[in-house]
Amino acid sequence: GAVVSQHPSRVICKSGTSVKIECRSLDFQATTMFWYRQFPKQSLMLMATSNEGSKATYEQGVEKDKFLINHASLTLSTLTVTSAHPEDSSFYICSAKDGRSYEQYFGPGTRLTVT
Amino acid sequence: AQKVTQAQTEISVVEKEDVTLDCVYETRDTTYYLFWYKQPPSGELVFLIRRNSFDEQNEISGRYSWNFQKSTSSFNFTITASQVVDSAVYFCALREDRDDKIIFGKGTRLHILP
Numbered sequence: 001g002a003v004v005s006q007h008p009s010r011v012i013c014k015s016g017t018s019v020k021i022e023c024r025s026l027d028f029q030a031t032t033m034f035w036y037r038q039f040p041k042q043s044l045m046l047m048a049t050s051n052e053g054s055k056a057t058y059e060q061g062v063e064k065d066k067f068l069i070n071h072a073s074l075t076l077s078t079l080t081v082t083s084a085h086p087e088d089s090s091f092y093i094c095s096a097k098d099g100r101s102y103e104q105y106f107g108p109g110t111r112l113t114v115t
Numbered sequence: 116a117q118k119v120t121q122a123q124t125e126i127s128v129v130e131k132e133d134v135t136l137d138c139v140y141e142t143r144d145t146t147y148y149l150f151w152y153k154q155p156p157s158g159e160l161v162f163l164i165r166r167n168s169f170d171e172q173n174e175i176s177g178r179y180s181w182n183f184q185k186s187t188s189s190f191n192f193t194i195t196a197s198q199v200v201d202s203a204v205y206f207c208a209l210r211e212d213r214d215d216k217i218i219f220g221k222g223t224r225l226h227i228l229p
Contacts, residue, residue, distance in 0.1 A: 109159060
């Protein structure tokens, strides 16, 4: 089956620093990728949708200058949390849409802790 | 606007009991897709099923079964003869055909007690 990877799986960073999370589709080309955030004991909330080669579309209430998304290739999207603060600590999950089958596959998630 | 409601926040049952997780959805589209995902403590989402709006047949997969009823906008999930390994958070989700976004319900935390 289709595989989506995320790197790193866990990251701890200091307040004020930036951290980059990668999402890769390993065996298919992803025309669209999605980024979700999940706070403890809560649901997954869609943050943004990114199409390869174009700017991401952010959901209402998500700061685009804080959460920078780049989808430069059909197999890689990155989420950069800039000037991270403890309230950004969360579980970040990406999903990728297969350009042929239109199915979406989720990555294993990245747990971010900001100290 | 699309919406998914999982009214049961948390359920505890004793092993071997049957348990049903409820899911009610709202959408204005006639074509849409419904999903169930399992999220164990590791956090990784495990895909369980996808149903499109034109297929109201109930589905059974081993101990899992799903009841899709358009008349009540519900897509309930039943685990028969539950096992401890079934303990997880279960999410019901919806995607409208016009859009690629998958919208999740708040999830139901299921505890299977030995």
